Amino acid sequence: xxxxxxxxLLAALPVLVGCGHIYRVPCDAPPWRPADTVPDCSxxxxxxxxxxxxxxxxxxxxGEVRSHLHDLGFGKTHYGWPHHAKHFQVELGTISxxxxxxxxxxxxxxxxxxxxxxxxxxxxxxxxxxxxxxFLEPCGLDPADEVAAAGNTFVLxxxxxxxxxxxxxxxxxxxxxxxxHPMTLELVEREAVLMAMGxxx
Numbered sequence: 430x431x432x433x434x435x436x437x438l439l440a441a442l443p444v445l446v447g448c449g450h451i452y453r454v455p456c457d458a459p460p461w462r463p464a465d466t467v468p469d470c471s472x473x474x475x476x477x478x479x480x481x482x483x484x485x486x487x488x489x490x491x492g493e494v495r496s497h498l499h500d501l502g503f504g505k506t507h508y509g510w511p512h513h514a515k516h517f518q519v520e521l522g523t524i525s526x527x528x529x530x531x532x533x534x535x536x537x538x539x540x541x542x543x544x545x546x547x548x549x550x551x552x553x554x555x556x557x558x559x560x561x562x563x564f565l566e567p568c569g570l571d572p573a574d575e576v577a578a579a580g581n582t583f584v585l586x587x588x589x590x591x592x593x594x595x596x597x598x599x600x601x602x603x604x605x606x607x608x609x610h611p612m613t614l615e616l617v618e619r620e621a622v623l624m625a626m627g628x629x630x
Contacts, residue, residue: 462618464503464622464625468630470628471625471628471630472501472502474530475503475505475532475533475534475628476521476524476533476534477503477507477535478517478520478533478536478548479495479538480535480544481539482510482539482568483540484539484540490606491536491538491541491565494613494614495508498618498621501618501621503625510541511540511541511543518548522555524557532624532625533552533558533560535548535559537565537567538565538566539566540568542566542568543567558579561583561620562583563616565607565608566608567584585613586607590606590612590613
């Protein structure tokens with residue numbers, strides 16, 4: 430084989446592989462989402478409080494959940510770390526006093542799960558019930574503490590979401606993947622949509 434056809438083959442190989450990667454579309458992506466059917470005024474009544482963790486290997490993944498919620502049209506999200514719990518309590522109390530239609534979803538990831546549990550307990554104490562609390566890979570909570578004063582409480586751990594079996598992926602990677610796992614995003618979307626559908630127009 431001469432050099433010229435071999436060089437052309439080598440030059441075309443990355444292009445062919447790259448083109449296949451660029452145009453790959455998942456076939457199971459739905460053409461519409463349930464969030465598309467909910468009116469914007471109902472989405473505006475749903476407030477989501479997100480607590481991230483201090484873990485440098487897993488921190489920041491809850492920001493992706495926030496971006497996903499914004500893409501769905503749920504713009505009233507409050508994102509922070511456990512030390513923002515007092516500020517979030519003031520925000521939740523103010524919102525519940527000003528808007529009686531407000532619905533609340535609290536999400537805690539890692540060490541932020543304890544702050545999420547405390548915020549749900551505070552909301553119950555002031556008479557502003559939280560519709561759902563989602564704990565993502567909680568640490569620092571006893572199993573008895575994981576049930577908060579909320580309509581629905583969900584606990585998602587990396588071991589529950591790992592489809593390849595235990596021990597396949599290192600622990601810190603499992604923990605980081607819990608927040609952006611498709612099952613987690615589907616659960617968050619479902620709960621937010623159900624809350625928005627329950628808001629009187």
